[in-house]
Amino acid sequence: MLVLSRQKDETIMIGDEVEITVVDIRGDKVRLGITAPRQIAVHRKEVYDAIRRENEAAMNLPVDQVKDAAQKMRGLRRA
Secondary structure, eight states: OOOOOOOTTOEEEETTTEEEEEEEEETTEEEEEEEOOTTSOOOOHHHHHHHHHHHHHHHTSOHHHHHHHHHHHHHHHHO
């Protein structure tokens, strides 16, 4: 793990396209601003982990449940 020190309004670059800026520091909390291309997903770790769990659970669904869910989604689009 790379550990960097930054002060308010200072930025870290990841590659050529992702900027992480320290927006505010209050006590033990740091607010970060992230600028990234739309095709790069940016999530808090706990949200990312939840998405992965849901995706893994969906991959293990029986085929008939997947077909039923797809039919329901098609019906929602028409409504």
